[in-house]
Amino acid sequence: MAENIKVPTMAEFMAEGKQPEVLFWVGCSGSFDDRAKKITKAFVRLLNKAKVDFAVLGTEESCTGDPAKRAGNEFLYQMQAAGNIEVLNGYEIKKIVTTCPHCFNIIKNEYPGLGGNYEVMHHTTFLKSLLEEGRLTVEGGKFKGKRITFHDPCYLGRGNGIYEAPRDLLRKLEVELVEMKRCKKDAMCCGAGGAQMFKEPEPGKEDVNVARTEQAIDVKPEVIAAGCPFCNTMMTDGVKAKNREDNIAVMDIAEMIATAEDL
């Protein structure tokens, strides 16, 4: 399938003396991880479709410092933050959207203390606002009536109190939304947070992602919907570990909407 996505950079906008409506912060995962890149592209297709005037930083983007900060390396985090804030402020960025709850949280909550003040949105909230403004339409399409459960990312849900935007989008897809026993405030972590993504887990009985996937499987979904590239990876691995990859898909909500629209 030929790609026909448009991804303008801030440098290009700057050269033309223009300011985009919103900066899309792609994040490390969305830039480099093969699975997460699909989420990035799906979201870009939706932005293109809704004719959102967006830009990315491209090679000027760097890790937000989230894994460093959660691991306790405050120094490295603040170095990263200082660099990123310099770039963002240099471009006079006002509004940022990101597909990663970790980038979302750190830029929204922790950068202001270091001089970075922006309006930051998670892509589910942003997509919801596009729907409300009538710039994007979502119809059930191939997900209509399917059993879907949403796995709340810690840094979006419990961490920042956003539970409804992703669910509202799923309802727009006319899916049969089923909740896991542990959901919303009580949702169990996928196991990737706190820089766990980048290290081997400590010895235990089971891996966190497998335990969480079991909880999802308990509600018999056809798709486990995710809103975080790390959760996506963890749950995908969990589904594989339980040998259920043939009948349970793990998809980001942006991917679901893009797929439903056949973008």
Place this chain on the structure above:
Amino acid sequence: MQILAQVAFILALAIGIGIFIRNIRRMIRNINLGREIDRTDNSSKRWKKMVKIALGQYKMVRRPVSGIIHVIVYLGFIIINIEVLEIIIDGIFGTHRVFSVAGAPYSFLIGAFEILAFLVLVGVIIFWIRRNVLNIYRFKARELTEWPKNDANYILYFEMVLMSLFLIMNAADYQLQLNLAPHYAMASGEIAGAFPVSSFLLPLLDGFSDSTLIIIERTAWWLHILGILFFLNYLYYSKHLHILLAFPNVYFSKLKPKAEFDNIDAVTKEVQLMMDPNADPFAAPAEAEGAEEEGEPEKFGASDVFDLNRVQLLNAYTCTECGRCTDQCPANNTGKLLSPRKIMMDTRDRLEAVGENINKNGKFVDDGKQLLDDHITREELWACTTCQMCIEACPVGIDPLSIIVEMRRYLMMEQSAGPADLNNAMGNIENNGAPWPYNQMDRLNWATEN
């Protein structure tokens, strides 16, 4: 004889309250060993949160069984304390049921106390069964053996005994009033109080003489009040301080989003200095700032209780070891060593050891121990996913995660002692701006590749 009892009572009261005040002072002194932290902002929001969560038990009832029973025991505890006020006045002045002059409202109150006392008794028995008979995950943890397990049971036995004494006292009193015993019976011949529960105990007192009944009533009365005074002082040594500290603890709890961690200001200064092209790399840091105290660089993170802030230390004293945090901790649920409850218990154990050290020596004398390694192991700290479930689960606003992160900061920044694979990721972030070894110049490749 009467006057002797009054003197003994006043003495017991003074000793009981005196020791309690001494212990509370020690506790405050210990909390003040921590770093200062300003949590006095947004006072109206804080008051509201306190009313909702501490007073209103909002989070307790999210688990209906233990939550509702807890509300009953809590209401019983608070309301029955009105009766304690009467006991104290009667004790000091040698009166009998001094509030009974109120008439019908008094009878209603005593009747309500009796019903509550009975409900508390039932509730506490259910709690005991939950702890000791049923197979409940959070009561089976490795940190809940020996003293912590016994402590929890002692408190339950205590409550059972106190409630039983209260009911026995009332039963004997009621019988004495029915017998028109002097001092007990009212001049009007009416009954002071109402005894909807203890009247069922009357058959047990059948045939006892007035003097025996007086001995029973007085014994129960004395044991009840002495028990309360003992319990007041047991609090400090038990896990049960939450009945007092839940209120300040919720008040001073974090209002910001749970996922928002604080930025370390000292690090910000260092980073700014590094990024400043005009900074002189050879300038002596103490001189550059001028106001830096002692010239000793600030320690990053926490290896001992002195490095934690005062709210974190208050958290440790407030924890009643209910284990709702551990019950939902993803690391604990999958068999890792980490238990957020244990983090709080360890912090308090260490703080108590430091406090004992100060009591003995007048000031803290290095004992060669610290919170890290001697209490909390690195394996526990590295197992945390920072998912904030422990903060969400705590019914009294305790934040175990902040302690875990503070200790990780120490390991990472003071010791460079992170797990090897994590250090690789850190190196990648530092060198190429991503936790993986990809070139920053390849960041936009996704846009053009298929």
